[in-house]
Amino acid sequence: MKNSMDKQLNSLFENLDLKAKSLLVTVWGDCVAPHGGTVWLRSLINLVEPLGLNDRMVRTAVFRLQKDQLLSSEQQGRKSFYSLTENGRHRFAEATHRIYAAEDIPWNEKWVLVFAARRDMSEKDRRQLQTELGWLGFGSLGAGIFAHPTISLSSVDSVLSDLGLKEKATLLYGSSLPQSQFGAPDALVRKGWNLETLEADYQQFIDHFAGFSSPEGQKPALDEKNSFIIRSLLVHDYRRVLLRDPMLPAKLLPEGWNGIQARTLFREIYQQVWEGAERHLLNVLENSTGRLPPASEEFKARFGGLKR
DSSP: OHHHHHHHHHHHHHHSOOOHHHHHHHHIIIIIGGGTSEEEHHHHHHHHGGGTOOHHHHHHHHHHHHHTTSEEEEEETTEEEEEEOHHHHHHHHHHHHHHTOSSOOOOOSOEEEEEEOGGGSOHHHHHHHHHHHHHTTOEEEETTEEEESSOOHHHHHHHHHHHTOGGGEEEEEEEOOOHHHHOSHHHHHHHHOOHHHHHHHHHHHHHHHGGGOOOTTOOOOOOHHHHHHHHHHHHHHHHHHHTTOOOOOGGGSOTTOTHHHHHHHHHHHHHHHHHHHHHHHHHHOOBTTBSOOOOOHHHHTGGGSOOO
């Protein structure tokens, strides 16, 4: 059994695209944020070593995340502690909501629209706005117009505030899109989002992790470290696709959309490994007082409630 699992994990490491900064963001959002969001750097380095990240890679990634204003640092003697900034908390909260949502968001056939005053923005601001709205799942309809069917206003408002662009963008909620201007809904979806690429990426995720799913009601015989490795790589690979997925309502998706299968697989494996992974990370990670606090209620509510 152990040799079989080692083979599966080795194959996974060979097939996944694991960049230090992105992988660290995954671990921070999945493991650190639910336990207070602050960790001693050395304990973080120890935690992610089985994921293939060495001391230098982690320190470089943390420095870049600090430069991106997602993390802040505090020195206590010779120990460095890192925490999420307010901007970081906004980004992680939105991503967490999307990754671990209990069910699809109902749609009232209205849209959230953002109209960007591009002439009043620098090229850097235009790029940043398009990137950040893209992470929220907005489709670009051209001419500085972005659309999303189900996003919350608070999520968009946080992005505009963090970028300092609230005065240069107009936000409309509950809008109906005139077909004469944007075409029928399926044409609008083709214009705003590349679903073919997403489908291919979801299929790749399914291929990577299908072998890790155990029959319903059974939990795999994994040690705690391997549970942590699988959970981290699972979230990382799923997050890679999901955060480019606009999370369109079923009515707007093509028939046989494999994002549903990918989500089911993600949820099943996460439920099977989360508990062992929790024990491992709590044994390794430390904050300024020593052990991390228990997981938040939001963590326990992932997928509508984590199963023991």
